Amino acid sequence: MGLFSKVLHAGEGRKIKALESIVPHVNALEPEMERRSDDELRALTVEYRSRLDAVAPLTDPARRDDRLEALEDLLPEAFATVREAARRTLGQRHFDVQIMGGAALHLGWVSEMKTGEGKTLVATLPVYLNALAGYGVHVVTVNDYLARRDAEWMGRIYRFLGLDVGVVVPQVEDFQEKKAAYLADLTYGTNNEFGFDYLRDNMAGTLDEQVQRGHFFAIVDEVDSILVDEARTPLIISGRADDAADLYHQFARVVRGLDRDRDYEVDEAKRTVVPTEDGIGRVESALGVENLYEHVNQNFVHQLQAALRAKELFKRDVDYVVQQGEVKIVDEFTGRILEGRRWSEGLHQAVEAKEGVRIKEENQTLATITLQNYFRMYDKLAGMTGTAATEAGEFAHTYGLEVVTIPTHMPMVRDDAADLIYKGEDSKFEAVANDIAQRHEEGQPVLVGTISVEKSEKLSRILDKRGVAHSVLNAKQHESEATIVAQAGRPHSVTVATNMAGRGVDIILGGNPEGLARQDLLADGTTPDESPERYDDLVAKYGEICREEGDHVRELGGLYVLGTERHESRRIDNQLRGRSGRQGDPGESRFYLSLEDDLMRLFATGAMTWVMDRAFPDDVPLEARMVTKAIERAQRTVEDRNFEIRKDVLKYDEVMNEQRKVIYKRREQQILRGEDLRDQAFEAIERAVDRLIATHCPGEFPEDWDLDEFHRELIATFPSEFDRPALDAALHVDQLRELVADEALARYEAKEEQIGVEMLREIERRVMLSILDQHWREHLYEMDYLREGINLRAMGQRDPLAEWQREGYDMFEAMMASIEDNFVRYITRLQVVAEEPPPRKQRNLRYSSPEDPVQGSGALRAAAAGMPPPEFDGDDVGVPAAAMATSAHAGGDEEVVQQPRRVEKTPGRNEPCFCGSGKKYKFCHGR
Incomplete structure (x- = not known):
């Protein structure tokens, strides 16, 4: 059994041991890598790709799995290469535990690594290895700032090794720039931008307008935030309603x-x-x-x-x-x-x-997907965070992801003090302010966590009255959050932060010298790029200051994290605590609670009620083990409830997801990729006939038929008169069906010969694209409306989910039938109009109905009463102008002339098949 097979098949308790077994293989290559020159190290990327090509070429999709399996053999060398490149470009060497974390990510696991353990650097190992395969790697972050920062910061390693790095954030509006970012070897971006680009790609009119190139491998930073906390919120592209x-x-x-x-x-x-x-x-x-x-x-x-x-x-x-x-x-x-x-x-x-x-x-939904279903599209998905163990069950259930906890590089020495519980919120905040003021005076840095903007501003006002200098980090100051958080470890600093604002930015005891140097330059109206020498001098100056201040802060006990309220999720509380005690530094944490907090009030248990009934002063804290356990039970209750909500959302979205996959697959493979729609047109015509017969001639024999209405519908659906006496002469429904279908298909074949095969195929694709998009938008609107009231079905003793699935399926089937009917109506109305006098044989396309007189316009028009023409435009979808007549949006003044091509005549439906089988064409190659 190979090295990685052992890791993959290791039991839960043996995963760490299995990952540890990889480290010696990487370490053994370190001396060799150190001896290589920069050019020799860079050349390894070309060598690794050549070795992959020898196993399975990138251009051979059938052997993709073989190419990916070959990555396992490259892992020790690739990891050793990245470690050496990081040492030369960033001055940082991957620790052994970071090698373990990188291997876990490559295997498609969630790697839980405590705050300050260097998760950003860890990701470079599997990203480089998988980028060698050539299918593109996506690195997903929680916000635009981190995407840009990590792409620039870690990009120095990748570019040193010859890889391209792309960034996709909302500010990148240039289409070519975004497309180039996705074509890069690896792409940084936010979860929302990746998801929205996927939706936009599936609204594009041509393949050239799409930017993404598939979903091979994604590493999600702060995976708990993106795949758990934000999973309930769907991504929606909407238009004006x-x-x-x-x-x-x-x-x-x-x-x-x-x-x-x-x-x-x-x-x-x-x-x-x-x-x-x-x-x-x-x-x-x-x-x-x-x-x-x-x-x-x-x-x-x-x-x-x-x-x-x-x-x-x-x-x-x-x-x-x-x-x-x-x-x-x-x-x-x-x-x-x-x-x-x-x-x-x-x-x-x-x-x-x-x-x-x-x-x-108010907006109408045009395209939508949940983050759950978007990220489940990736062939391989991995994630990293400081807090994942509490959500291990959800990661396994929803995404099939295993969670492995990577050991810390240095032992954790943070002191997590017991909760202090006050009777009222005001007395709690007074105690919080007293604690902050005392530690501020001593010089110990304090990070305060609140659960809302309102609470952070309330505490800020109390601190202002006491004259305690502090920074506030909430939704209203989000643009400066990275700068504020980076300096939260300086002596005497007090930072009030809403929840986990500033995630992804390390709090270094003593402060961040690079950040301080940048602030000085910006204050003088310049930047590090404009004044590199001064920037280096300032970094050196502040580096010495920060080292001295860091030693002083460690003597005071490190960063003190103070929580003003328990979050409904234990994981969020752990994230706040985790800001202190990074890389073996000392630290402290404590939560101040009140019986008026939302969690205590909404999920009060018997223990909470007992405490509330006790008579004790407002300003005297209570330390009761029973209450602490009750709080943890309440948090577990909320976590379980939220998990059920997310599972419920996923069940409902599964219906839409299956429908979305059908539509998007049909849209891209059958329409955008230029698939021949002739067979689909034949089938659509036959099914349209079947639906008309099922509606107006439901019985097997003429006495059950409404031929008058059936005849009217035929004329409305198809562009010419059907022989009414022939309909009257039909004695059985099968005879009627064959009669009408043969006539409709014969007229379609005649139109194909008259217009020209290539032109008709192009028209069919564009008409189908327009009709498909229009009906899908309407279907989304109707499904939104159905979803809004589906829970009321429970009042009638019906399962809302089962009703949603049943009605959603019925609505989807009705939509698909409507798409076909409209497609048939438009295609069968195409006519060739000869211009007079023609300089040479010219042909134009238009739509007509039996009542519509022939006109000399080259415009495409829909003849069905009350039915607008399909919304397609040659410029919009990028189809060559010569392939189309003037679009439906244009007037009749401009015309594009297409010279028809000669093609071999296709046998009629009832003629013998050309293959010599003796069967009718419609039952052989004409099916």
Whole structure:
């Protein structure tokens, strides 16, 4: 059994031992790598790729698995190469535990490494190795700053070794620049940008407009934040829908007059608001309607629900902030403002109405996917974080990822003190301020964690009154968060941070000399790039200062982390504690709690109630083991509930995911890649005939048929008169079906010969693309509407999920049938119009109906009554102009002439097949 087979098949308790066995193989190559020159080290990249090509060429997709298996043999050499390159470019050498972490990532595991263990550097090992395969590697970060920073910082290693590095962030709007970033050997970016680019690619009109090149291997930094915390929020690309600003303002005024508990009931734990009968009556009176639930007023129910949720569940400076007249969402886990993000289903508009700011138009979903389903598309997925063990079950269930905890390079010596519990929030904050002031005076740096913008600003005001200098890091100061966090380890510093804002930035005891030098240059109006010599001098100056201050801080006990409230997830609490005690440094942590905290209030147990009933002074803290255990139980309860919610979201999205895969696969492989749609057109015509017969001629014999309506529908669907006497003469439904299908297909073949094969194929692709996109958008809107009310089915003793699956399938089948019907209507209306007088034989394409007189226009037009032409445009989708007549958006003034080509005549449907089988063509090669 090979080295990596042993690792992969090791039991849970033996994984670390198995990973440790890799380290000696890498270390043994270190002397050899040190002896190589820079050019010789760089040349190894070419050598490694040549060895992979010898096993299986990159251009042979059938042997891709062989090429990937060959990476295992390269691992020790590749890791040793990266270690030496890092030492030469960054002055950093990978520790043995970092080699273990890199191997775990290569194997597709989640590597749990404590804060300060150098996860960013660890990722360079598997990224380099897998980039050698040539399929592209994605490194996913939690924000744009980290994506740019890591691409530049770690990019020095990759570029030294001859690899290309790309970055995709929202600010990169240039199409060619973004496409080049994805074509690079490795690409850094945020989870949202990768996901949105995938959706945009599947809205593109041509393959050339797509930027991504597949999903081979992704390493997700802060994997718990991205794949767990943000998994409930789908990525949505939306367009403008009907504006209902007045209605939102009206409902905002109405709900202000409603009273909680009397007019509606709120369940904060489940995040629901339900109006009572009395409340509904008051709303109806205020609106002047008799019945809120009548069909004509159906949208009122949605408006009322959104207004009530905005009023009770979404709090200013907690869930959102108002800046420059806009409502901006605050990430509940990081405290950052989520620029450009909006709540869907009218909720954002309801919050805007509540705050009295300008309401932006409600959006309609154009494309959507959850992060769960996006990242499950990768052939290999890995992640790294400081806190993953508590979510190991979810990683395994949802993503098939194993979690392995990598040992620390130095022993952890942080002192985690017991929680202090106060009766009221005010007394808790007074105690927090006293503790901060005392440590600030002694010189010990303090990092304070709060759970919301509101709480951070409240504490900031208390510290201001006491004259304690401090920095505030919350959603309103997110642009400077990296600078603030980097200096949080300096003596006397006090940093108040919302949740885990600043993740990914190390807090170095004594401060960060590079950051201080950069601040000095920026204050003087210059940058490190513009003044490199001065920058180096400042780094040297501050380096000495920071070393001395770091020693002083260690003597004081290191960084003191103070939590002002327990988060509903133990993992978030552990992340806050983990900011202290990095790389064997000393540190302390403590949480201050009150019985008025949300977690204590919403999930109070018997132990909590017992404590609340005890009579003890507000300013006297309680240290009760029973209460601490009760808090941990409450956290586990919330974690389990949130896991169930995420599993529920995944189950519902699985329906959309299967539908999305069908549409996107058909869109790319059958349409964008230029697949011949002739067979599909034949099948679509036959199925369209079958549907008409099933609707109007359901029985086997004529007495059950409605031939008058059937004939009218035939004329509406196909462009010419069908022989009515022949229909009347049919004696059986099979005879009727064959008669109509043969006639329709014969006319299609005649049109193909008349127009020209190549032109018709191009028209078919473009018409199908337009119809497919239009129907998919409408389907998403209808599915959104269905999802909004599906939970009400439980009141009728029906399983909402089963109902969602059943109705979603029915709606999808109906959409696919509608796509085919419309495709048939458009394609069968194509006509050749001869221009007079023609300089030579010219042909133009247009749509016509039996009632439509022939005109000399070259415009493509749809003839079906009330049906708009398909929305395609030659310039938009990048099809050569010579392949199309004037688009549906253009007028009839411009014409593009196509000279038809001669093609071999295809046998008629009822003629003998050309292969000599003796069968009719339609039953042989014409199927």
